[in-house]
Amino acid sequence: MTPGTLVLLHPPYACSGAWGDVPEALRADGLDVVAPDVPDSSGPRYVARASLVISATAATAPLVLVARGGAGPLLPAVALAQRAAHRAVGGYVFVDAELPRPQHAQRHDHGGQPIPVPPDWPEAPCGYLRTLDAGDAGDDTGQAVREARLRGWPTAERVPAPDLARSLADLISAL
Numbered sequence: 120m121t122p123g124t125l126v127l128l129h130p131p132y133a134c135s136g137a138w139g140d141v142p143e144a145l146r147a148d149g150l151d152v153v154a155p156d157v158p159d160s161s162g163p164r165y166v167a168r169a170s171l172v173i174s175a176t177a178a179t180a181p182l183v184l185v186a187r188g189g190a191g192p193l194l195p196a197v198a199l200a201q202r203a204a205h206r207a208v209g210g211y212v213f214v215d216a217e218l219p220r221p222q223h224a225q226r227h228d229h230g231g232q233p234i235p236v237p238p239d240w241p242e243a244p245c246g247y248l249r250t251l252d253a254g255d256a257g258d259d260t261g262q263a264v265r266e267a268r269l270r271g272w273p274t275a276e277r278v279p280a281p282d283l284a285r286s287l288a289d290l291i292s293a294l
Contacts, residue, residue, distance in 0.1 A: 181209025
């Protein structure tokens with residue numbers, strides 16, 4: 120797919136610096152990139168603050184929402200806010216991220232409030248990218264990659280940090 124704006128969402132309680140040089144590398148390839156800085160927030164507050172930043176940047180549809188780590192379960196709520204603001208979401212990419220779950224199956228507390236997953240989610244194509252660091256950390260992103268494959272999503276695994284921007288752009292083009 121050809122995205123309008125890529126929105127790179129960092130994990131809750133982190134900052135946009137978690138993406139390193141990825142935003143600049145994607146911009147150098149001619150992509151429109153927004154990396155909202157939403158420090159000290161999770162759950163509904165994170166969704167609201169990220170949505171305000173996206174709105175203020177005049178992002179171009181279709182948006183591709185890219186979540187890293189703990190921002191993964193928040194993607195459906197961020198997408199719902201974008202759709203409510205009449206900004207189309209054209210795709211989702213999870214980078215070493217947890218996948219959204221129905222409310223009753225969520226494993227993490229996001230600010231003390233459940234984060235709803237709309238019944239029509241995902242309404243756009245999804246992909247999953249697992250970095251080399253995630254695979255070495257012994258985390259559970261391997262399960263998320265397996266689930267993504269079972270859903271028929273394009274995936275990329277064991278991507279080294281220097282290749283993250285290129286791999287992300289390739290994965291988005293495959294959506």
